[in-house]
Amino acid sequence: MKKIHLVANWKAHPKEVTEAKRLALSVKDAVAKTRSIEVTLAVPYPFLTAVGEVIGRSTRCFLAAQEVSVVDEGAHTGAVTASMLKSVGVTEIIVGHSEQRAQGLTDEGVRARIEKIFKRRLSVVLCVGEQERDAHGAYLKVIQTQLLTALRGAPKAAAGRLVIAYEPLWAIGEDAQSADTPAGFHEVAIYIRKVLSEQFGARVALTIPVLYGGSVNPENTGSFLLEGHASGLLVGRASLLPASFKSIIAEADRVGGMRTRTSS
Numbered sequence: 001m002k003k004i005h006l007v008a009n010w011k012a013h014p015k016e017v018t019e020a021k022r023l024a025l026s027v028k029d030a031v032a033k034t035r036s037i038e039v040t041l042a043v044p045y046p047f048l049t050a051v052g053e054v055i056g057r058s059t060r061c062f063l064a065a066q067e068v069s070v071v072d073e074g075a076h077t078g079a080v081t082a083s084m085l086k087s088v089g090v091t092e093i094i095v096g097h098s099e100q101r102a103q104g105l106t107d108e109g110v111r112a113r114i115e116k117i118f119k120r121r122l123s124v125v126l127c128v129g130e131q132e133r134d135a136h137g138a139y140l141k142v143i144q145t146q147l148l149t150a151l152r153g154a155p156k157a158a159a160g161r162l163v164i165a166y167e168p169l170w171a172i173g174e175d176a177q178s179a180d181t182p183a184g185f186h187e188v189a190i191y192i193r194k195v196l197s198e199q200f201g202a203r204v205a206l207t208i209p210v211l212y213g214g215s216v217n218p219e220n221t222g223s224f225l226l227e228g229h230a231s232g233l234l235v236g237r238a239s240l241l242p243a244s245f246k247s248i249i250a251e252a253d254r255v256g257g258m259r260t261r262t263s264s
Contacts, residue, residue: 004037004225004256005163005209005232006249007125008239009066009094012044020047024054026242028061030249036256037232037249040064040092040125045080052089064092064125067100070112082120092123096150098167107149114150118158125234126150127213128192129167133184140191147195159200163209164192165234171214180214182228189229218247225255 008027014020024041031039042064043051055061069079085093095117096110110126117124128146130139147164154162166188171180189210196205212224213234224230233252238244 002207002209002231003060004252004259005040005211006037006252007040007042007064007092007094007163007165007211007213007232007234008245009042009097009234009236010044010240011066011099011236013240017047017050020044021050021054023240023242024051027245027249028055028058030246031058031060034060034249034253034256036260037252038062039249042066042092042094042125048085048088048090062091063089064094065090066094066097068093068095068113068117070109070116072116082116082122086120086122090122092125092163093117094125094127094165096127096146098127098129098169098172107146110146110150111152114154118154118161121161123161123163125163125165125211127165127167127234129169129213131169133168133170140188143188143192144195147192148199151196151199154199156200156204159196159204159208163211163232164196165211165213166192167213167234173215179220180212182223182226182230185212185214185224185228185230216248218244218251221248221251222255225252226258 020043027039038060040062041051052063065085068082068085071079072081095113114124128143130142133139168180192210193205196208209231211232211234212228212230216233216235217238235248238248
């Protein structure tokens, strides 16, 4: 069984590098007490090196960037390339997050970034999700388009470096229309793998982790991992609260242990 994959997206937090290092150390210590999970810290660009030094060569704590420029190198002021990120220890990059899409990132822009990431043999956390959940299933077409456009031309061999994070926008944040359910996520995850099978084949599609990323907290962690059969979680706000994230880590490890016993 693959370990449960938790991605902590710090967004534009914390304010100072000392706090970033403190948070990273807290996560590293918590993960060291587990057996069934792995955690990726997606931190702001200025903190990548410092956080990388804290987590070191851990086999279950990884470093991620929250974005990447589509260029390789050259006269592109402000650009941060995949090769630059790799050189400071980044192994994963989030692409297509809903907050980036809201600022104008298109499906084609996502595809171009993924091409650069795979070229540098880094892993991708590809975010997909609809703004509204309609009763007739039209939202599935949105997810299908996001996936097929983003992964167009991606080699089958790259599937081992791909993670999908499902973000139901209507269930996230203070303006959430309602909460998503584990059963609802499970149905979407099955559909996501169906679409992925068109790109990579059914057998490979089943191996690609599909994470849930809609207002994750200690209270709903277990249900999305157990009832929703999520491969892991994309955690936002709660990942910045040491006590909350430690609870999520502990619950994920508990579920991971149950999965291991069931499969053996």
